[in-house]
Each structure stands twice: as structure tokens, then as C-alpha cells.
Amino acid sequence: MTETIKCILASEPQPGIVAEGWLRTTRASKNVVFLELNDGSCLESLQAVVEASTPGFAEIAALGVGSAVRVQGDLIPSPAQGQRVELKAASVEIVGQAGADYPLQKKRHSFEFLRTIAHLRPRAKTFGAVFRVRHALQMAIHRFFDNRGFIQVHSPIITASDCEGAGQMFRVTTFDLDGQLPKDDAGKVDFKRDFFETATSLTVSGQLEGEIFALAFKNVYTFGPTFRAENSNTSRHAAEFWMIEPEMAFCDLRGDMALAQDFIQCIVMEVLERCGEDIDFFDQWIEKGLRKKLEALVKSSFEAMTYTEAVAALAKSGKSFEYQVSWGADLQSEHERYLTEELVGRPLFVIDYPKEIKAFYMRQNDDDKTVAAMDLLVPQVGEIIGGSQREDRLDRLEAAMDRFGLDKQTYWWYLDLRRHGGVPHAGFGLGFERALMYLTGMQNIRDVIPFARVPGSAEF
RNA sequence: UCCGGUUUAGCUCAGUCGGUAGAGCAAGCGGCUGUUAACCGCUGGGUCGGGGGUUCAAGUCCCUCAACCGGAGCCA
Numbered sequence: 001m002t003e004t005i006k007c008i009l010a011s012e013p014q015p016g017i018v019a020e021g022w023l024r025t026t027r028a029s030k031n032v033v034f035l036e037l038n039d040g041s042c043l044e045s046l047q048a049v050v051e052a053s054t055p056g057f058a059e060i061a062a063l064g065v066g067s068a069v070r071v072q073g074d075l076i077p078s079p080a081q082g083q084r085v086e087l088k089a090a091s092v093e094i095v096g097q098a099g100a101d102y103p104l105q106k107k108r109h110s111f112e113f114l115r116t117i118a119h120l121r122p123r124a125k126t127f128g129a130v131f132r133v134r135h136a137l138q139m140a141i142h143r144f145f146d147n148r149g150f151i152q153v154h155s156p157i158i159t160a161s162d163c164e165g166a167g168q169m170f171r172v173t174t175f176d177l178d179g180q181l182p183k184d185d186a187g188k189v190d191f192k193r194d195f196f197e198t199a200t201s202l203t204v205s206g207q208l209e210g211e212i213f214a215l216a217f218k219n220v221y222t223f224g225p226t227f228r229a230e231n232s233n234t235s236r237h238a239a240e241f242w243m244i245e246p247e248m249a250f251c252d253l254r255g256d257m258a259l260a261q262d263f264i265q266c267i268v269m270e271v272l273e274r275c276g277e278d279i280d281f282f283d284q285w286i287e288k289g290l291r292k293k294l295e296a297l298v299k300s301s302f303e304a305m306t307y308t309e310a311v312a313a314l315a316k317s318g319k320s321f322e323y324q325v326s327w328g329a330d331l332q333s334e335h336e337r338y339l340t341e342e343l344v345g346r347p348l349f350v351i352d353y354p355k356e357i358k359a360f361y362m363r364q365n366d367d368d369k370t371v372a373a374m375d376l377l378v379p380q381v382g383e384i385i386g387g388s389q390r391e392d393r394l395d396r397l398e399a400a401m402d403r404f405g406l407d408k409q410t411y412w413w414y415l416d417l418r419r420h421g422g423v424p425h426a427g428f429g430l431g432f433e434r435a436l437m438y439l440t441g442m443q444n445i446r447d448v449i450p451f452a453r454v455p456g457s458a459e460f
Numbered sequence: 461u462c463c464g465g466u467u468u469a470g471c472u473c474a475g476u477c478g479g480u481a482g483a484g485c486a487a488g489c490g491g492c493u494g495u496u497a498a499c500c501g502c503u504g505g506g507u508c509g510g511g512g513g514u515u516c517a518a519g520u521c522c523c524u525c526a527a528c529c530g531g532a533g534c535c536a
Contacts, residue, residue: 081496107484109471230535235531332533
């Protein structure tokens with residue numbers, strides 16, 4: 001394996017090196033050709049200088065953008081402005097030529113067009129930066145939890161339980177859908193004869209499994225793909241996305257919020273440190289002021305207010321909202337945006353929501369009206385984290401399940417946890433792609449995920 | 461799913477009052493002694509998203525379908 005271009009660009013001038021990469025652009029004149037080599041290891045490209053005496057000069061001069069080459073030569077201080085070092089080529093091997101119809105050009109393309117060539121867009125500058133940051137963010141998340149002694153739980157992707165009834169699920173089956181489906185006595189599809197001998201789906205959340213492990217390992221987290229078959233067509237939703245769900249035993253809502261803030265700040269700090277060049281690129285081309293926004297986030301403590309306070313603040317804001325604000329109704333996007341962008345201007349926890357509009361497993365507060373829930377709202381993206389302290393009292397949990405019309409039989413193991421050494425515990429879920437959007441300033445979830453799955457589209 | 465917008469060359473876009481199509485980049489050819497999305501000259505490239513309608517005449521007006529984009533709902 002040869003050195004990456006990132007390593008070469010960082011090293012001192014030296015004779016006899018080899019660089020491999022794809023051409024970002026070429027500039028040819030009669031006696032000299034400049035090749036810009038990029039291999040995705042960093043934002044910058046390596047300039048290779050090829051003189052007319054180099055074997056195969058004519059073919060090299062005719063190379064198009066996207067071609068793959070291997071260049072051997074000496075790394076020398078660049079005599080021209082624009083780069084510290086450059087590669088003076090002794091030989092150039094054309095490894096894979098790109099056709100004249102190579103769709104990526106040395107100019108800006110629209111993200112819409114690039115989505116139609118998802119097999120080539122990773123070679124574009126913006127997507128190089130996005131996916132380097134995506135990797136760095138993932139590593140930062142694992143490191144954050146590992147440093148604090150959290151255990152990662154690989155929660156199952158195929159599940160027979162439907163967490164909180166949240167959203168449409170993708171059915172998993174081995175039935176031959178073209179053939180006759182086996183029916184039970186009532187005339188319904190008989191999943192007892194399916195592969196798992198029960199109806200199964202792709203997971204919408206690993207939280208319930210996370211709770212099981214939290215009640216054994218104290219602090220755990222899940223980090224995996226989740227699936228929602230909702231027909232939501234927006235720039236913030238995908239049918240397949242990744243979610244991080246920490247769960248802590250012997251922890252209440254305050255502890256949950258403290259961890260959430262620490263978590264967000266630590267992972268942002270690490271990405272700023274490790275991907276400074278990429279962040280500056282986003283700051284310049286995607287979202288002006290991005291670096292300032294992230295640096296401020298790392299320093300400031302987050303604001304917090306109760307749902308009741310939020311409703312009062314919205315009522316006296318003097319703003320005319322499309323949706324009426326009233327206690328008991330869920331906050332709309334426009335309300336959340338006002339609170340985090342205009343009222344406080346930074347990340348904001350909204351806590352203690354009415355129990356009717358939140359999930360059954362959230363711990364009921366003493367007022368009998370609200371539950372110990374928290375949403376973290378951030379400017380531009382909206383809700384980035386949703387979490388709660390879980391209901392650990394068996395009678396209250398059963399009452400809540402009755403209220404929500406849930407079948408206690410299917411959740412027998414979840415209830416059982418409250419019978420055997422149950423403790424107060426809490427956790428939250430972070431949408432990985434949403435965090436990435438916040439970090440990069442990218443405005444469409446389709447552009448921060450390698451191959452987006454959204455309604456009507458699963459190509460690549 | 462609902463509301464709004466867009467669809468013109470490979471890409472990014474312009475196209476006035478309805479009168480038969482334009483630019484930059486890319487591609488091809490030529491030129492240029494070190495370029496930085498290099499530069500200069502020339503050439504080729506279009507069923508104006510599909511279908512229907514109005515009109516002497518439609519890229520332009522109307523209807524319809526589709527794709528894409530933005531917003532909403534749902535949420536992460």
C-alpha cells in the first residue's frame with residue numbers, strides 16, 4: 001500500500017515517492033501538465049507536475065477528470081504559489097481512464113444532480129468532506145461512551161415487538177408474496193407459519209433492548225440502523241437511518257440531560273479537532289458561520305425550560321403562528337424553531353411534556369399531568385435528541401399501557417424488568433444523520449448518508 | 461399524504477409582448493514556457509419532462525400525468 005495523499009502533503013520534500021489517486025482537474029500547456037490528484041484522504045489535492053520529456057506525455061496531457069493514475073517522482077518545494085509541496089513526476093501510469101462522458105466536472109454541481117450519480121458523488125469535494133466527518137463523528141461517539149465505561153449493545157435489527165407503536169414498520173417475511181399466503185381460521189395471514197413463527201419487522205428503536213442491558217450493565221448504548229416505513233418526504237427524514245441510544249440505570253431526567261449536553265459538546269469538539277479542514281470547507285461553501293456556531297456550542301451551557309414555560313413563552317411572543325399554541329398540544333416545527341432560534345438562540349431542552357402526547361414508557365411526574373421527558377432542540381435542525389426517564393413503577397407502567405391500549409402480553413419481559421430489581425433509569429435517542437447535518441450545515445439528509453432510502457427511492 | 465415551486469444542450473442556467481433556440485462550463489480540434497475551477501481561437505451538440513388542448517403560429521397560454529425541490533404532518 002502506498003502512502004495516502006494526506007500523508008504526502010504533510011511530509012517534507014523527499015526523492016522517490018509514489019502517489020495514487022483520481023484526477024480532480026488537469027491543466028495542460030505545450031511543455032508541462034499539472035495534475036490534481038485526490039484520494040479522499042483529505043480535502044486538498046496533490047499537484048503533480050509532468051514535463052514534456054516524461055514518457056507518454058501526449059496521453060497524460062489528454063487525461064480527463066476522474067481518471068485514476070499512479071505517479072512516481074520527487075516531492076519538492078513548490079516554486080509557485082498555491083501549495084507548499086508538489087510532486088515532480090518521473091513517470092505516470094494510467095491505471096484507469098475516465099471516459100469523455102464522466103459526469104463530474106471541475107465546477108459546482110447541484111446536490112440534486114449528484115444524488116442521481118450516487119456511485120460517483122463520493123469523489124466530489126463536498127461529499128468527501130461529508131463522509132470523512134461522518135466517520136469522525138461515529139468514532140467520536142464510540143470514544144465518548146467508551147471513555148465513560150458504557151457498553152455497546154447490539155440490539156436486534158429484526159424484531160417482533162413494536163416499540164411504542166411509533167411509526168409504520170417494514171415487515172420481514174420469507175413468505176412467497178406472489179403465491180398464496182397461508183391464512184388462519186379468521187382469514188388473516190398466519191404468521192405462525194412464517195420463518196420466525198410470528199410477525200416480524202425491522203426495528204424502529206433499540207431502546208427497549210437497551211433498557212434490558214442497562215439493568216445489568218448500568219450504562220449502555222446502542223448504535224445501529226433503524227427503519228421507519230413512514231411516507232414522510234422531507235429533507236430531514238429517511239426510511240433507513242442510524243440512531244444512538246444511551247440508557248443509564250440509577251439515573252433520573254437531570255442526569256440524562258447532563259449526559260446529553262456533555263455528549264453533544266464532546267463529539268462536536270472532537271470533530272472540530274480532527275476535521276478542522278473539512279469544517280472550514282463547510283463554513284466557506286455550505287453554511288457561513290458554521291465554525292463559530294460549533295465553537296460557541298462547545299462552550300455554552302444549554303438552556304432548559306419546561307413544556308409549560310415554553311407554551312407560556314410562545315403565547316406571549318407576539319408571533320402569529322400557523323398552529324395555535326395551547327397547553328396539551330404538541331409543539332409544532334414553527335414553535336420549536338422560534339424557541340431555539342429566536343428566543344434563546346442556542347440549544348434548548350424542553351422538559352416535562354403532557355403525558356398524553358408522549359410515549360407510554362415515560363415516567364409520570366408527581367403533578368399527575370406530565371412525564372419526565374426531554375427534547376433537545378437546536379437551531380436549523382430542530383429536534384435532535386428525544387429522551388426521558390423511564391417509568392420504573394410497575395403499577396404506573398401497567399396503567400399507562402392500558403391508557404395507550406397496548407397489549408401487556410407482548411411486553412411481558414419489559415414489565416418483568418420492573419418486578420426484578422427495577423431501578424430508576426433514563427436514556428435518549430440521537431439521530432446520527434441529524435447530528436451530522438448540524439455539524440456540516442448540509443440541509444438535506446439525503447446528502448449526509450451514503451445511499452439514501454426514502455419513499456420511492458432505493459437505487460444504489 | 462397535503463400545499464407551493466421547478467423541469468430548455470452532458471452540467472449550471474438565460475430565453476422580453478406567443479413568431480420556430482442562447483451563454484458559460486464540459487466534449488472534439490488547434491494554440492500557449494509554471495498552471496491553480498488556467499487561458500485564447502474554432503467545431504459539434506436540442507422531439508424545450510410525457511400526453512392532450514387553444515391558436516395562422518406554443519419553450520412561452522390552458523388541462524393532465526410524471527419526476528425532482530421546498531414547506532407541512534409524522535418523527536430522529
